[in-house]
Amino acid sequence: RDSQQAAGPSHDASGGRLARGLSIGAAALAVTVLVPLAIPGFNVGAFPQGAKVNLWGTATGLNPVVTLGNDLRNPTGYGQITYATDSPDALYLRAVTLEDFDGQRWEPDQRYGLREPGVENMGTDEVRASIDTGVVTTTRITTNSFTSPWLLAPYAPVGFSNLSGRWSWDPLNLSVIATDNGSTAQQQYDVRSAEPELSREVLEDIGPVPEGAVDAQFLALPDTTPGIIRDTAAELTDDIANPYQQALAIQNYLRGPAFTYSVDAPVDGGYDGNSLDVVARFLESRSGYCVHYAGAMAVMARLAGIPSRVAVGYAPGDATGGSVQGPDGLELTEFTVTSQDAHAWPELYFDGVxxxxxxxxxxxxxxxxxAQTAFAPGSPVPNTDDLTPGGNPPLEPGTPVDPPMGADGQPAGEADPDRARETSALITAALVVAALLLIVPFLLRTLRSRNRRRKFNAAVGSRGAATLAWAEATDLAADYGHPALPTDTPRTFATRLAASTRIDDAAATALARLSCAYETEEYAHPDHLVHAGWEDIESVVRSLRERSSRTVRFRARWLPRSLSNDS
Incomplete structure (x- = not known):
């Protein structure tokens, strides 16, 4: 410690260790804020899908591994997506389906080898036949900051237009994914979708799925399926032969009065997730959110012999009250969705449709x-109004829609002041962090210098003053890129610094006086002390500044090297 002090670094009570600690903290904060900006894909949810850190707004995304709980528990909702459609029915926006279930989690099967390029015209023969015989819908989607490699679309898409990037689609589930590391962010595109005309009568006439009609993975379940899941599925479906009636029995059981919707209960109860064990706990506790309901129905459907998968995307959201003109002059009714509309739901396969x-x-x-007219055997007849939140009837094409009103009496589709304040607060916080990262080293160095000068003035004429002055001189030299070497004596350092920087004669004399004062204070009798003044420090730093480049001066002021030399 004494040898290091002799070499020049400061070890007075000016807070060197505190300065070093604060500098490390500032650097850690900088890494925390700035590194995610340079790494694509980190998000709200799990790598590699979802929201990236975005200091100028909120980027959002949907995690296909169904960790939707965090989004649903967000009290404000973020990442507004706008869509406009001519669909008379409530529209779900689907991103991807999860059909690969190993008992621990539902996952999407990428099937890159089976994907087909181009999405201008897509879809299987069965789906494209629905263009002539089924319900055809046109939807315009504006993604804003929604960030995901999977493309949002109503099911079943048969063609996209005005879409940027390269995309491919999966014939088994019609999911669309970017093939060039692209993203859905900041896109506005039109999608045409088609599906058969579905009714209770149509579905009731369909028998069990013939063997081999769909891939076996849509029926696969591990042998470790808990007993409560098997027993519940058997109780609901064993006495029913028709697949459609079996599906309704499962759906209406889960929507019945015994179950409650909650995004907090699974967390509090320790069963948040989508594994078989979580489904079992959910059926015991009878409280959860969409992930649990969709997973439970998909698993019980497979136990009944009905192929199933879980779709991930967004529930219909809220009407804005506005409309836009779509392709060929179509009038499209506008809606918005946010992270709070993130949703998962089951899709079941019926032969022929x-x-x-x-x-x-x-x-x-x-x-x-x-799905609104039937009920499970032994269960009370469900109230149709309860099955359709709000009891809203389907929209007729072109019918004006009154926007939902918020608590403040303003249309809910209008700009949310709380969300605007949240975005403003995020930007302000980012700017404050950036300012602190720049100003903290400057403040620490300034405080150290002032503290030394105060102590120097109090000790002038006595032992200790020269040590403080010399510590300041060596730190100043380090700030301007000329640190003391471990082998330097005060005299050799002063000589080398004067020669390498070519400071003027007055500054060189002041530097020599400072080193001489330090030497006599360290090694001479108190009666023979040589005194130096703080004006000698000011003379040295003035000359160093005049002979340094603009970059060096900036670093010396805002990123002083002497702070990192503390030990």
């Missing part, structure tokens, strides 16, 4: 017309 959406989550989404 394909994949059919169900809605087992109470108080979320909208139950399709074809």
């Amino acid at each position: 394909g994949w059919v959406k169900f809605e087992p989550t109470p108080s979320r989404g909208v139950v399709p017309d074809y």
Whole structure:
């Protein structure tokens, strides 16, 4: 410690260790804020899908591994997506389906080898036949900051237009994914979708799925399926032969009075997730959110022999009250969705019509017309109004829609002042962090210098003053890129510094006086002390500044090297 002090670094009581600690903290904060900006894909949720850190707004995304709980528990909702459609029914925006279930989690199967390029015209023969015989919908989607490699679209898409980037689609589930590391962010595109005309009568006439009609993975379940899941599925479906009636029995059981919707209960109860064990705990506790309801119905459907998968995307959201003109002059009714509309729902396969959406989550989404008229055997007849939140009838094309009103009496589709304040607060916080990262080293160095000068003035004429002055001189030299070497004596350092920097004669004399004062204070008798003044420090730093480049002066002031030399 004494040898290091002799070499020049300061070890007075000016807070060197505190300065070093604060500098490390500032650097850690900088890494925390800035590194995610340079690494693509980190998000709200799990790598590699979802929201990236965005200091100028909120980027959002949907995690296909169904960790939707954090989004749903956000009290404000973020990442507004706008869509406009001519669909008379409530529209779900689907991103991807999860069909690969190993008992621990539902996952999407990428099937890169089976994907087909280009999405201007897409879809299987079965789906494209629905263009002539089924319901055809045109939807314009504005993604804003929604960031995901999967493309949002109503099911089943048969063509996209005005879409940037390169995309491919999966014939087994019609999911669309970017093939060039692209993203959905800041896109506005039109999608045409088609599906068969579905009704209770159509679905009731369909028998069990023939063997081999769909890939075996849509029926696969591990042998470790808990007993409560098997027993519940058997109790609901064993006495029913018709697949459609079995599906309704499962849906209406989960939507029945015994179950409640909650985003907090699974966390509090320790069963938040989508594994088989979580489904079992959910059936015991009978409280959860869309992930639990969709997963439970998909698993019980497979136990009943009905192929199933879980779709991930957004529930219909809220009407804005506005409309836009779509392709060929179509009038499209406008809606918005946020992270709070993130949703998961089951899709079940019926031979001849394909994949059919169900809605087992109470108080979320909208139950399709074809699923509202039946009920599970032994269960009370469900109230249709309860199955359709708000009891809103389907919209007729071109019908004006009154926007929902917020608590402040303003239309809910208008700019949310709380969200605007939240965004403003985020920007302000980012700017404050950036300013602190720049100003903290400057403040620490200034405080150290002032503290030394105060102590120097108090000790003038006595032992200790020269040590303080010399510590300041060596730190100043380090700030301007000329640190003392471990082998330097005060005299050799002063000589080398004067020669290398070519400071003027007055500054060189002041530097020599400072080193001489330090030497006599360290090694001479108190009666023979040589005194130096603080004006000698000012003379040295003035000359160093005049002979340094603009970059060096900036670093010396805002990023002083002497702060990192503390030990």
